[in-house]
Amino acid sequence: MATDDWAQWHTAHEQQLAAPHGFLAITSLNFLTTTPQRFPDAPGAWSTGPAGVVVALDDGETVTVDGVEKTGTVTLGVIAEREGIDVLAGDAVLEVAKRGGFDIVRPRHPAHALREQFHGTPAYEPDEKWVLSGRFVPFEAPRDVTVGAAVEGLEHVYESPGQVEFEALGTPLALTVFNGRSPGSFFALFTDETSGVTTYAANRSLAIDAPTADGTVTLDFTRATNLPCAYTDFATCPLPPAENRLPIAVEAGEKIPYERSA
Template identity: 35%
Template sequence: MSTTAPAPKAQVERWERFRNGRNSALAADHGWLTLTSFQWLESEPAAVELVPGLWSTDGTTATLTASAAAGLTLVGTGTPVDGTISATLQDEESLMWVQFGGADGTQVVVELAMRADKYAIRTRDNGSAVLTEFDAVPTYEYNPDWVLEGRFEAYPEPVDVPIGTANPLVDGVHRSVGEVVFRVPGLPHEVRLHAEAEKLGALNVTFHDETNGNTTDEWRKLGVARPRQDGSVVLDFNRAINYPSAFTPYGTCPMPVAGNSIDVAVEAGEKLPVGRIV
């Protein structure tokens, strides 16, 4: 779509504030731009890459053994790890568990995660080049033509739909609470996208479109404000954003539900991060 009139100034300013907040959040310490590894834990205590200590799991509990000389401390308290510690998570939970490195001993945080009912660790290093070289996520210019009216059709009960994720060894589940339905100029049919519930009644839709693999990542997501009483919603695709897996190979981000596709190029929102090729 091509716009025929410039966007109202206030609309553009709100979008620019959104973009500034988004870039600031991505640049946070130990955020998604700092991931430097994803490693499954084994049943026998063993060394892992990039982290001191011996790591293992019995399937229920994760265990770390290290001496004080290794420099590992607990996130939050700074208590040195000297001996064996353990933690237990439920599937899809994460724990920022221990830290080490740098002048203050907190450069690298080790995240313990349970994915596909298996334990893994991810290292989050503030010295990662992805973070230190980050400026902002490239985007399309704001286009008011990609602010679309639609409606939300809620299901009687949520439906769990199996999906893939950015990690081929991890399956996911999309808890669909209904469908967002809208029209895109130029398409002869309505678009229907499965939606997940977010806080305070908001929705999240994960979608493919024809820019994927060209100017955008393989899929993106869009937050949708809480539907009005009549079920109507506004979809502002200028606010479509990348999942963390667009920036790092160590994410386990959910793919769209099969059929969550828009059969045109959605030239709005975030593009491929600088340096990424798909």
């Protein structure tokens, strides 16, 4: 297979993870309530209620929203599930989002040690045998699938259009897939026999391009990636549905991050 293409893809993936305000820059995960709370890594007292997320800034504190500097009490409004607003505070980005039905604030500081000390993610050498052909089998109607999360007590609900059936190491398998970022594409969350041994225990993710007219898809497990929870405890990543626990060792894709190995 084209190892140069794979190397370029993996480098780009790591650069996105370690961007100045990427997931490795997150310094805390804060769940908002109706009672205003202050956090050591963000200005203001934060709360949520019927009007959505509100931050009350003390004298001398400011944030910037949509390019406008704000003081006093700032109402950010109701945020939809899996959506978010980036609020600027100095060189930090305060991610204000809704995850699993809860409003959260996650400050992202470029100087966070986890980001500054990041030196890449180990991965299996790409091997053509892990680039597999499969077939998308749609459900009669899309289904809402509830899955757990990296944060105890949190749940996520994703719409699933169907399953992808394939064969690996002589074993017939199937993965429940969710809708991907681009129209018609999918992603699958899975674990396998390497999980907790050489790959991250909780989950890995596989992006799958839109199927051809006859339902054929390609599953490139050499590009199976870790989710942010593999690196930081401040992530709310979804866990795979139970049926996506593959009974084989998928010796492809990203391995346990150095940060977790230590």
